[in-house]
Amino acid sequence: MLLDKSEMIHVDSRTPKYLQVVNLILEDIEKGELMVGDRIPSINETSFDLLLSRDTVEKAYNELRDRGIITSVRGKGFYVASTNMASKSKVLLLFNKLSSYKKLIYYSIVESLGDQATVDLQIHHYNKRLFEDFLERYIGKYNYYVLAPHFFDQEGHPDAAYELIKRIPKDKLLIIDRAVKGHENEFPGIYQDFSKDIFEALESGISHLKKYERLILVFPKGGMYPEEIIDGFKKFCFFHDFKNLVIDGMDDEEPLENGECYIVLSESDLVSVVKKSREQSLCLGKNIGLISYNDTPLKEILAEGITTVSTDFVHMGKSIAEQILGSEDRIPIKNPFRLTIRKSL
Template sequence: MKPLFEKIQDLKNIVSISKHEQIVFGIINAIDAGILKVDDKLPSINEMVAEIGYARKTIVKAYTELKERGLVESKNLKGYYIISVETNVTLKVALILFAFHSFQEDFYNTVRKELGKRFQIDVFFHHNNLELFKTLMNNISRKYGAYIVAPIQDPEVQTMLKTIPSDKLIVVDRQLKMPKDYSYATQEFEQITYEHLVDLAPSIKKYDRFILFYKANTDLPAGILKAFQRFTNDFNINGEVVTDYKSKILKKKTAFFTISDSNLWQILKDARKLEYRIGRDIGILAHDDNIVKEIAFGGITTISTDFELMAKRAALFVKEGTAIQEVIPTYLRERNSL
């Protein structure tokens, strides 16, 4: 390990970098020089203390940063090992999402663009499955320098996320009650959905029925269901909640509110077969906007949050350590489908 210690000693006289940074950069320089390779074991904490004379907490801080950069891993209390020689990576980021829906693909692409190549982003999906979420978090715990998490709204998830330091975690998409020092960039569903339904009331009232597709115990936000029920009651609208789309439900003078894109595409497919005119024979309102909804059938009216802004806020938190506590705006985009 003498060549490694020499790389660290070379940095001791540089006043502009801290003691733990001397260790970090010394190890990085040793990797770049080919002194350290994948699977090589680093000196123990005690060995480092004895050799370079710094406090244990300084060594631990340096090794922790190297772990967060994705260069080092501690293996079953056997020590610290080199697991990557990609020294150009500033930080490893864990991005935990529900599933790879189109709007979450847009979210990922924006985070990727904002962070640039020096950040390694690993993407995981929990599919609103609590056991899968718990297994996932156990597997990646303490292995990343930052966590961007779209959580399941469950007390167990809240407890798990509290184990991540507040300066390493930002909660996105769904709101979750966390201590006041934790960052978030989330959307609100119930009140804003209700307000936009009120804006659309004159258009919705042109139809005899207003149907929401909603299935409990899925990743569909409960706030949307509450907003729909409140709206139809307040405005005396013949509202109905249906769990799954079936072609027999497609009747004229009916407006549909879809959260899942799969229901939307089925409606549009059957409407084309029946030669129903979208916005006249049937009405369609969708949740979560994308480019396809902007152009399909002359445009589908949507209620959608600004996922690009949400992603930019998450990237800012990761890149600059800026605390973020923001409910991202949700917009109504009126098109020709109602």
Template sequence: MKFSNKVSKVNQVIDHITSEIADGVYALDDRLPSVNELSQKIHVSRDTVFKAYKELKQRGLIDAAPMKGYFVLDEVKRVLLLLDVYSPFKEKLYNAFVENLPENVKVDLLFHQYNEKLFDMIVGDSIGKYNSYVVMNFRYDEMTPSLLKLPSSKLLLLDFCSFPKEGLSYIGQNFDEGFYAVLESALEQLRKYKRLVFVFPEDSVHPKGAGDAFARFCRDYHFNYEVQRIHFQATDLSEGDAYVCIMTDDLVAVVAAANKAGYKFGKEVGVAVYNDMPLLEIIQEGVSAFSIDFARLGEMAASFVMTGEKIQVDMPTCFVERKSL
């Protein structure tokens, strides 16, 4: 067994034993190696193995008895959590997910990085290895074909779900009508501005229908508007505009340009971002957001893993009001 310096040896031994139980190397009630046996096998101290076994006993995964030694007390369930890319709000989802799962559930967190070959490879390699599959689909409006190889009763789709789902479980968000509705909820704040600008670069993976929904909202409520399909530049800043950003880099560019110009957010200019994250609470005394509740998403996904009950939910997009609008 090879050890990393990034995690304590005790935790790595715990993960090693948990993985072997999950992989079926040790089944329910099977005897585990003694402290001496495992110490010699993986080349760690007896104290390290003892501490790992003690922690696993506290988690209820193993137990010990006279004449029998250590043995498997509970099965380990393995879950694949396949997300798109890392972001602070995905971390919020992940934390809520694992916090609502018992100790005998081992979660493998992977990211497909919007690389379809990588997505297909991860899904293909996972077949038959997991008790549950919680996956952010590759496309918004089409079920990724490789997912059809997974047992539908064990699959939960997250986020991108705008296609016929029939008997599938999903927790999605509506980037069209949901976006229109949340803009309506911010109508009073948006009325303060002469023009609304949706900074929606071509290289964004955000569903294209969001741009149509934004334009329709602006027409219906008689706003001057622009759907800007390139990244924000400092020269784009104009007093009286409110900017809705999809990408964090564009939010940073808007904030930097406004600060340089001496504009006050919530007065001379406004800004909001899609998807809430903790950092937004302290930037510029608070940046408004249009977002689903990612912690709640994680909680519901954990419930699916534990109960196996079918779930079909479209989460509402909410207006998180702060001083930037």
């Protein structure tokens, strides 16, 4: 079984050592070398045989027990409880909302995990109380919890919800979409750096932006958008000497001004700018500029092409799946973000 397999633990592998132990036992089950009722070596025996720490082996055995593959009998040791390889990892996604972009992440995770895990989804709607209810109901019932930590307090201010997040065992928690403010390097996963992302994206298109007299960020109030976007926008305008303005929405009565570039977050404001430009006979990319947050296939063809700033949602889901499967290091990873130039700029 595990004897004489120490050479099969690869120190430099991207797969954590405890998962390598899990995989070794699963391989023995798949080959028929371990059957239901068979005893497997104790934690101390496996630690000695594989030259691993006791904590690493214990973590592997706990993982197998959570999956229903092994069971422990007090005073006797560990035994194979099931040879059903369909005993998959269970993953709970805790998203803040189910937007078109979150759907991209969801489907990317499900597709990347394939038949190696089952995935459930719950939406906390930015609500800490609802998130706490989910924790009370689901802690201990899943192998992994993937959390989008977008929360707001009763006054509408961002809330890290750190004390609640700490209730999830660290080895089972992955953060997605944004880091936990003040604890950016504490939890593995993949995130956007909203301030840095918008700053660097606008810098990459500065040659196009210089033809406009003023940059206007349309940032809706109460829309639950990360306020770090405003910080990054303001820093960019300060460092590169752009006149700028932040408004909370497009006024139906307010006309567009020639020589201005609008950066819009919501789809309704995007539609408003496109409609107004047509009504005022202003040419996108010439008289006014338009940049939309988050890319979609529709924006490639709308108004002959809308310039976007966007993270790669498919990559985000794939990266989370790879961290769950152990094929990617479980560390905090910044997701790619880019400016895609189209005719509207």
